[in-house]
Amino acid sequence: MxxxxxxxxxxxxxxxxxxxxxxxxxxxxxxxxxxxxxxxxxxxxxxxxxxxxxxxxxxxxxxxxxxxxxxxxxxxxxxxxxxxxxxxxxxxxxxxxxxxxxxxxxxxxxxxxxxxxxxxxxxxxxxxxxxxxxxxxxxxxxxxxxxxxxxxxxxxxxxxxxxxxSLTVIGHELTHGVTQHTANLAYEGQSGAVNESLSDVFGSLVEQHAAGQGTAEASWLIGEGLFTDQVQGLALRSMRAPGTAYNDDVLGKDPQPDSMAGYIDTEDDNGGVHLNSGIPNRAFYLVAEALGGNAWEAPGQIWYDTLTGGNLRRGVDFAGFARATQAAAATRFGAESREHTAVASAWHEVGLGQSLVAGAAAE
Amino acid sequence: MKVSVSRSGGIAGIRVTWEVQVDEQPDARSWRELLDALPWDETEESAPEPDRYVYRIRCAPHEVVLPEPQVAGPWKDLVDRVRAVNEGR
The missing domain is CATH 3.10.170.10 (Elastase; domain 1)
Known part of the structure; x- marks a missing residue:
């Protein structure tokens, strides 16, 4: 009793x-x-x-x-x-x-x-x-x-x-809710990886905002502190350097690609949504690195505008998402502004290059 | 006869595979009964949910892919049993 x-x-x-x-x-x-x-x-x-x-x-x-x-x-x-x-x-x-x-x-x-x-x-x-x-x-x-x-x-x-x-994990989960109530991206294949990446981006921004960390001070890690001391690894993912978060004899090596050259075709994980998200994750980091300062300001605003602007198709692919972020940057900061150029360069560096896109995205 | 369970997805996105050689188990007969009774051909398509696991379960000639919420009843019994053998429980 x-x-x-x-x-x-x-x-x-x-x-x-x-x-x-x-x-x-x-x-x-x-x-x-x-x-x-x-x-x-x-x-x-x-x-x-x-x-x-x-x-x-x-x-x-x-x-x-x-x-x-x-x-x-x-x-x-x-x-x-x-x-x-x-x-x-x-x-x-x-x-x-x-x-x-x-x-x-x-x-x-x-x-x-x-x-x-x-x-x-x-x-x-x-x-x-x-x-x-x-x-x-x-x-x-x-x-x-x-x-x-x-x-x-x-x-x-x-x-x-x-x-x-990990505060990034809490922010990650709630951002899935925000995505569900806005672009509602299909959780499979490339749109699923974009969905995952948005959760990592805003999860990371929650932590940076709470700690008052600028881009240079931030860890850009997702899930830091989740692994026990027995695991050789810092976190689940790294947005700055996808593929380097862990390398453990039991878990293996962090499989995330950091550009389209390493894109993974798989049927597991709803088409690799937690794997290929490394590509748009790094694009966001590169925008933040180029602009400096606090990532929740211009970079976060551009990604937020993209997510909530009503121009993303539910099944958008990486190229469509890249175009939409460029259009959002041009709309908010002006065509060929520093912010717009930084977004275009970031996508180019991860293998999704195209000429500068301005105005409303077709996606 | 071999049964394998591969779990992918989850927020960590780490794939784990567990295998059991059914004929080498002391209770091989009860394994076979469990495997024969599984509704291999009755799985339904459902929309994936964020950060939930995806299970791929193979036992030739059968193979199913199940989202975590559908791993219930006999499927959950099987997954738990395969994991228990692999984890020495």
């Missing part, structure tokens, strides 16, 4: 209020409420309790744009979503669980990049609540976007640590 009190009789809104108490005198009650939230309460009610309307909300008034609304769920080792426990909702104090806190903070940093730099109000630009589920599955070596939320495994402890450890 367990000594944990069962609070099925307490309505969820009250549990949420209890769980939110930040007064040290009520710390035990708050913790107990947090733990019992969701044990016996129907999921629908708990979801509503996880995202209560703000106190100032009145029927008929517009919600305040840019207001963040997070919820982190604990899947408690099961493969059911969102999970059994509401571990932390907006405004709740930090918990004793680092995975919960990393997910919560990472949601905040990602929201901050998209809102403060690009005036995007959450994933759908309409204030969609940001959700994460942690402790998914047993020794689960992955993180993914399920169409509604980001989901994180704990890793097996031998090759992978928990997946919330």
């Amino acid at each position: 367990t000594a944990t009190p069962r609070c099925a009789i307490v309505p969820p809104y009250l549990l949420v209020r209890l769980a939110r108490l930040d007064d040290p005198r009520f710390a035990a009650a708050a913790e107990a409420a947090r733990r019992s939230l969701l044990r016996d309460v129907p999921l629908r009610e708990l979801r509503a309790a996880a995202h209560p309307p703000p106190r100032t909300f009145r029927a008929g008034t517009a919600r305040e744009r840019g207001r963040i609304d997070r919820a982190v769920w604990d899947a408690t080792g099961l493969e059911r979503l969102p999970g059994r426990l509401l571990a932390r909702s907006e405004g709740w104090p930090a918990t004793a669980d680092p995975a919960v806190n990393e997910a919560y903070d990472g949601l905040g940093e990602t929201h901050s990049l998209f809102w403060t730099r690009f005036r995007r109000d959450s994933i759908d630009d309409r204030g969609m609540p940001l959700e994460a589920s942690v402790h998914y599955g047993r020794k689960y070596d992955n993180a993914f976007w399920d169409g509604e939320r980001m989901v994180f495994g704990d890793g097996d402890g031998q090759v992978f640590n928990r997946f919330t450890r």
Whole structure:
């Protein structure tokens, strides 16, 4: 028998209020409420309790744009979503669980990049609540976007640590949500690799923006710190030098190509979406390197305009995406501007060269 | 008779392959029963989901490619069993 009190009789809104108490005198009650939230309460009610309307909300008034609304769920080792426990909702104090806190903070940093730099109000630009589920599955070596939320495994402890450890991975998953709500690029072949690359680009920018790092200081690594000490490798991918992130006797060598000369034709991984993404990743890095300063400024703006501008076909290929970024650069900064030229040169260097493209892209 | 499971994709994009020589297993008969009962010809096309795994499962003359959400029931039993043999569990 367990000594944990069962609070099925307490309505969820009250549990949420209890769980939110930040007064040290009520710390035990708050913790107990947090733990019992969701044990016996129907999921629908708990979801509503996880995202209560703000106190100032009145029927008929517009919600305040840019207001963040997070919820982190604990899947408690099961493969059911969102999970059994509401571990932390907006405004709740930090918990004793680092995975919960990393997910919560990472949601905040990602929201901050998209809102403060690009005036995007959450994933759908309409204030969609940001959700994460942690402790998914047993020794689960992955993180993914399920169409509604980001989901994180704990890793097996031998090759992978928990997946919330890297802010780039959190930004990567949420960007899949942004892509889903904008260009909705098909997740296979070249459009899938562009989809992957956009997640790496904005995942990396979330980390750089949070750390205040310019292009020269940034690591340009995706998933730094995910590998355990037993693995010979720094990260999952390198945007600056694709193919160099790891070289391990068990995992093998990082297979990412850094230009079209190394393009990989494969049926695995939905047509190599995590492999060939190295090519557009490096193109973005080269734009940032050429322009210097902070990559979330001009380079990030050009890529954001491309993603959200409505000119990308769902099945766009690399060449079409390259043309679209050039058109976006010309539209925002002017034809033959420094930014426009940097974008054209970057694509040329990764083997997707063409004459300077200006105006609206055909893709 | 050999069964192989190759997992690709995931956010890491690292491919892992596990193989089992069925005839060398102490419980070869139960392996064969599991393999014979799998719905090899009943897999459905579905849209790929970001960062989920893709499984390619081979046992001549059969081969299927399954997205992670479809690896459930007997397919999950098979994958777990193949991994367990390879990981010495």
